[in-house]
Amino acid sequence: MSCYVAMVMMLPAEQKRVSEKLQEQSRKEKAKFRSEVEKKVSQFVKDQSQKSLKFDPMDKLQRSIVHDVGEIAGLISHSFGTEEVDKYTILYKKEYPPSEQELRQLKYGEGAVAVATDDKVTGSSNVVTSGKDVTPTRDYREKYKHLIGSSSGQEAAKITQPNKSFGYVPSANKRDTRSIEETLNDLRTKKAKLQPPDSV
Numbered sequence: 001m002s003c004y005v006a007m008v009m010m011l012p013a014e015q016k017r018v019s020e021k022l023q024e025q026s027r028k029e030k031a032k033f034r035s036e037v038e039k040k041v042s043q044f045v046k047d048q049s050q051k052s053l054k055f056d057p058m059d060k061l062q063r064s065i066v067h068d069v070g071e072i073a074g075l076i077s078h079s080f081g082t083e084e085v086d087k088y089t090i091l092y093k094k095e096y097p098p099s100e101q102e103l104r105q106l107k108y109g110e111g112a113v114a115v116a117t118d119d120k121v122t123g124s125s126n127v128v129t130s131g132k133d134v135t136p137t138r139d140y141r142e143k144y145k146h147l148i149g150s151s152s153g154q155e156a157a158k159i160t161q162p163n164k165s166f167g168y169v170p171s172a173n174k175r176d177t178r179s180i181e182e183t184l185n186d187l188r189t190k191k192a193k194l195q196p197p198d199s200v
Contacts, residue, residue, distance in 0.1 A: 033062060037069045041091065045073055051096040057081060057088045066091070080106045 037055075044053040055066055063079055070077040070091045078098065081087035090106070092098055098106075141148070176183070 030061070030065070034065050034069065037066055041069050041073050041075070044091065045075075045093070051093055052098070053091045055089045055091075057086045059084075060087075063087065063089050078103065078106070 040053065044050055055063075058066075060083070066089045067077045067079075070089075073091075074094060076092040076094060076097055077089055078092070079087055079089045090098075141150075178186070
């Protein structure tokens with residue numbers, strides 16, 4: 001019978017007692033693990049020949065304890081691997097921080113090759129590719145020739161003089177070619193036609 005099924009079948013007072021016992025046991029295990037990690041870290045800090053300390057794969061709670069102890073000791077900590085499979089933690093002394101190349105190799109595997117020759121990954125993505133230049137197989141102008149044509153913008157590109165009359169609309173382009181006085185007179189006559197004559 002599992003521990004959970006056994007707790008369901010117990011009385012509430014017994015459940016509380018068993019729950020407290022399990023919590024106390026869990027606290028003791030965490031304290032024991034923390035003391036072991038603190039012991040390893042203190043030996044690592046004292047040993048001048050070691051630059052990094054690698055821990056075996058462990059669960060998230062144990063890694064958080066390792067990160068916490070490392071931070072208190074003034075060390076740099078990084079975790080690598082797949083969660084719930086093989087995720088492990090490495091502590092580094094601040095005097096010997098890991099290089100970007102080393103971090104990439106640990107994160108992506110031993111065969112990772114940087115894109116740039118100066119060990120910088122270009123772009124915003126975290127994907128590391130080989131150092132080969134990527135060239136498109138087709139020209140976008142050929143693909144969209146039916147939309148943009150073959151000579152689109154070439155005539156406009158030849159004209160480099162600014163339009164000095166920008167914003168000016170010639171009178172030939174206006175719909176209403178009357179003067180202001182003519183327009184006002186026409187409006188007055190229309191109003192007069194709409195209003196009935198005053199009877200005296």
